[in-house]
Amino acid sequence: MSFLRLYLRVIALLAPEQRLATTLALANLALAGVFFLEPLLFGKVVDALAGSPGKAPRLIALWAGVGFAGVLANVWVSLHADRLAHRRRLAAIAVFFEHAASMPLSFHGEYHTGRLSRIMNVGVGNLFNLWLSFFREHLATLLSILVMVPVALWLNWKLALLMIALLLCFSVFNAVAVQRTHKAQGEVEELHHEIATRAGDVFGNVTVVQSFTRLAAESRALREMMTRTLDAQYPVLRGWAILSVLNRAASTLTIVAIFAVGATLHARGEISVGGIVSFVGFSMLLIGRLEQFATFLSNLFFQSQSLRDFFTVLDRKPEIEDRPGAIVLPRLRGEVVFEQVSFGYDPVQPALHDLSFRAEPGSTIALVGPTGAGKSTALSLLYRAYDPSAGRVTVDDHDVREVTLESLRQNIGVVFQDPGMFYRSILDNLRIGKPDADLTEIEKAVASAEAAAFIARKPEGLETMVAERGRSLSGGERQRLAIARAMLKDAPILILDEATSALDNATEARIQRALDRLTEGRTTFVIAHRLSTVRHADLILVLDQGRLVEQGKFDELIAEGGLFARLAEDGKFAPDAEVTEE
Numbered sequence: 001m002s003f004l005r006l007y008l009r010v011i012a013l014l015a016p017e018q019r020l021a022t023t024l025a026l027a028n029l030a031l032a033g034v035f036f037l038e039p040l041l042f043g044k045v046v047d048a049l050a051g052s053p054g055k056a057p058r059l060i061a062l063w064a065g066v067g068f069a070g071v072l073a074n075v076w077v078s079l080h081a082d083r084l085a086h087r088r089r090l091a092a093i094a095v096f097f098e099h100a101a102s103m104p105l106s107f108h109g110e111y112h113t114g115r116l117s118r119i120m121n122v123g124v125g126n127l128f129n130l131w132l133s134f135f136r137e138h139l140a141t142l143l144s145i146l147v148m149v150p151v152a153l154w155l156n157w158k159l160a161l162l163m164i165a166l167l168l169c170f171s172v173f174n175a176v177a178v179q180r181t182h183k184a185q186g187e188v189e190e191l192h193h194e195i196a197t198r199a200g201d202v203f204g205n206v207t208v209v210q211s212f213t214r215l216a217a218e219s220r221a222l223r224e225m226m227t228r229t230l231d232a233q234y235p236v237l238r239g240w241a242i243l244s245v246l247n248r249a250a251s252t253l254t255i256v257a258i259f260a261v262g263a264t265l266h267a268r269g270e271i272s273v274g275g276i277v278s279f280v281g282f283s284m285l286l287i288g289r290l291e292q293f294a295t296f297l298s299n300l301f302f303q304s305q306s307l308r309d310f311f312t313v314l315d316r317k318p319e320i321e322d323r324p325g326a327i328v329l330p331r332l333r334g335e336v337v338f339e340q341v342s343f344g345y346d347p348v349q350p351a352l353h354d355l356s357f358r359a360e361p362g363s364t365i366a367l368v369g370p371t372g373a374g375k376s377t378a379l380s381l382l383y384r385a386y387d388p389s390a391g392r393v394t395v396d397d398h399d400v401r402e403v404t405l406e407s408l409r410q411n412i413g414v415v416f417q418d419p420g421m422f423y424r425s426i427l428d429n430l431r432i433g434k435p436d437a438d439l440t441e442i443e444k445a446v447a448s449a450e451a452a453a454f455i456a457r458k459p460e461g462l463e464t465m466v467a468e469r470g471r472s473l474s475g476g477e478r479q480r481l482a483i484a485r486a487m488l489k490d491a492p493i494l495i496l497d498e499a500t501s502a503l504d505n506a507t508e509a510r511i512q513r514a515l516d517r518l519t520e521g522r523t524t525f526v527i528a529h530r531l532s533t534v535r536h537a538d539l540i541l542v543l544d545q546g547r548l549v550e551q552g553k554f555d556e557l558i559a560e561g562g563l564f565a566r567l568a569e570d571g572k573f574a575p576d577a578e579v580t581e582e
């Protein structure tokens, strides 16, 4: 995106408040006019005092009035411009946040949260700065230059040619500086993103960093990245410092040249000394504006890459979105069918081949198989984290790609092995399942999920804050909150990733009891690790290297003597645990 297009896009983001933005921009231009009016009035006052002092008081009053009105108007314009810029900044955060948060998992696999947060924060910061400068300076500067050049030509075209030559010098110097440093500044911005990503990654894994005593190594790595960033940044800064010296030198030379050419013209009787002096005064004003314009270009240059990154995220089309005319699903009965479904995260190495099965409403389907067999992947196609590359997935006879994502996901409850917890109260974490749930519903869900006793032991009960990623809760507590959350959601289809490894026998048994209540009457897909789950499942799907190698009931599969029988024989399923009260 060129600088001009980028800049226009930034300004176009003010469109929702177009009328106010235009008024403010025009008011600022008018104020710039008042700025020129004041010296004029000042001159008139001086003339009046020298010639006819009787007129002076009226002119002084007019001068004071104009000055005062100018100050008041300035305050009004600045205040509203600031408010507008603040409003639009928050609106830009909201738009970016909603867009990025709605992007599919593949996008979030690509963009680390540290990078995404930086792109958002730096991007909106730069938008804000450009909007404010747009109101305060840009228009007035541009208009001044556009007006002053013809005026200079009118004053004395020969001397004005020198000013035009200066304008060309500024343009060429800036173009060369941008061209020479553009790529390097892109690298600098990328390094800043990498620093943010690395720091975010370390904060997110602080337990690992500390327990593996990685702090010194991580700090060292971060400092090395900073050194690389500075190594890349210095040449760019040097380039722009040289540019500013060249601009200054060209300005000074132009003024000297105006004097020299002016002297020659004076010798020929073409211009008076007063004429030279006033032209120089005028040129100084124009040079001031040109330098402002150069500063604007340099600011835009240094902000451009982060703005481009901001717009790249905003322009990214989600691979998974509602098709035109997508149906809003009602509450489903819960029939799920996979028809010859294939999928691969990368096209060369498919993760699922030709998977077909039918799940009757209300049945329990256990997915088993060695690690990496494709169990989680298969279920992620059901709630459309990804779309199949071949075949289709249907719910109650609707292809999941033909229905709205929102209504599909409202019909599916998920309890992940690592249940995501927010840095909010336990209550707020539960209300993720049903935002308008009242306390009676919450307490019922908490009791069914066997979570009441541990919540009661927390200092502030339901209002207790949960640490980031649920670090202040045990694995079993997190699981039970996730089950309560799914109970509140009350979806007809349920996906469970059984967690067993981290839990003691008693906790596991309590979780099992909670899960049994949760799954009642729902079509339930379980990534099964427990013997009781597979034994009681209505259908067991055995996956191996992305293929469905066996399917049937427990006894049938044992009798078949295939992979499932071998897994069961090798004790791959955890035995059932016994319930003891908390």
Ligand SMILES: Nc1ncnc2c1ncn2[C@@H]1O[C@H](COP(=O)(O)OP(=O)(O)OP(=O)(O)O)[C@@H](O)[C@H]1O
Pocket: 109, 345, 346, 351, 369, 370, 371, 372, 373, 374, 375, 376, 377, 378
């Ligand atoms: N987001 C991803 N991007 C790329 N490859 C992935 C991604 N998620 C999983 N895979 C790969 O896809 C294959 C299937 O993984 P999947 O998580 O579905 O297996 P699984 O049967 O659920 O394993 P486990 O029992 O260990 O959880 C694996 O080879 C895995 O490395």
